[in-house]
Amino acid sequence: MALxxxxxxxxxxxxxxxxxAPVITFMAGIGATPxxxxxATLLSLRTKDEVTAPAARRLFAVANTPETLLAxxxxxxxxxxxxVGFYPTKSKRIMEISTMILDKYxxxxxxxxxxxxxxxxxxxxxxxxxxxxxxxMEAICVDTHVHRISNRIGYVKTKNADQTEMALRKKxxxxxxxxxxxxxxxxxxxxxxPISPFCSTCPVADLCPKIGVTKHR
DNA sequence: AAAACGGGGGC
DNA sequence: GCCCCAGTTTT
Numbered sequence: 169m170a171l172x173x174x175x176x177x178x179x180x181x182x183x184x185x186x187x188x189a190p191v192i193t194f195m196a197g198i199g200a201t202p203x204x205x206x207x208a209t210l211l212s213l214r215t216k217d218e219v220t221a222p223a224a225r226r227l228f229a230v231a232n233t234p235e236t237l238l239a240x241x242x243x244x245x246x247x248x249x250x251x252v253g254f255y256p257t258k259s260k261r262i263m264e265i266s267t268m269i270l271d272k273y274x275x276x277x278x279x280x281x282x283x284x285x286x287x288x289x290x291x292x293x294x295x296x297x298x299x300x301x302x303x304x305m306e307a308i309c310v311d312t313h314v315h316r317i318s319n320r321i322g323y324v325k326t327k328n329a330d331q332t333e334m335a336l337r338k339k340x341x342x343x344x345x346x347x348x349x350x351x352x353x354x355x356x357x358x359x360x361x362p363i364s365p366f367c368s369t370c371p372v373a374d375l376c377p378k379i380g381v382t383k384h385r
Numbered sequence: 386a387a388a389a390c391g392g393g394g395g396c
Numbered sequence: 397g398c399c400c401c402a403g404t405t406t407t
Contacts, residue, residue, distance in 0.1 A: 214391050214402075253390075254402040291393050312391060328397095329392090 179371050184351040187358040194221040195301050202277040202302030209294045215253040223249045234266035261289045279303045308336050313356025322377045
């Protein structure tokens with residue numbers, strides 16, 4: 169029997185806010201601007217969310233626009249975001265992207281996927297997250313959590329994040345797009361872990377075929 | 386000492 | 397499509 173996605177979303181929708189997934193609650197909590205979403209996403213690369221969120225807070229308290237970040241300078245940015253992983257590379261990237269947004273887009277982060285993709289270090293995941301969290305637009309942002317869980321529950325059968333995005337775009341009812349993203353990221357961070365997920369306390373365990381799960385808690 | 390943390394870009 | 401990349405934290 170195929171997964172009932174409406175029932176799946178409905179059940180998780182009420183539960184997920186209590187999980188306090190760090191970056192999602194962080195961005196929602198401060199009502200992050202598109203530019204803040206962009207920078208926070210760059211910071212989060214290969215870095216745990218509980219490290220990224222405070223670093224983003226420290227940085228945004230001092231500078232949260234292209235102008236102010238450029239005025240602050242690469243060295244100061246690097247100090248503020250430490251100990252986020254790859255902080256020298258990231259502070260350099262923040263300078264590049266701030267420059268480009270200021271020069272090419274008059275300091276306004278584009279609200280268009282193709283424009284966002286022209287920015288250095290911005291791919292489909294980052295671009296779509298800016299659209300979803302920054303502009304509250306209907307988009308699907310597929311990170312490793314969304315990709316893994318979409319396959320684990322048997323809703324799609326895809327090999328990579330891009331394929332998952334396309335499949336979800338076609339298959340997932342549009343009214344679920346944003347909430348599906350948010351709950352799956354939170355769900356993936358706290359319960360539906362890559363290895364040894366917490367199926368015993370999972371609110372949708374009975375709906376889930378646990379595809380590819382060999383061990384669970 | 387080794388693994389985990391995830392995405393973008395170059396070829 | 398495959399391989400490369402970077403630094404901190406956790407085991």
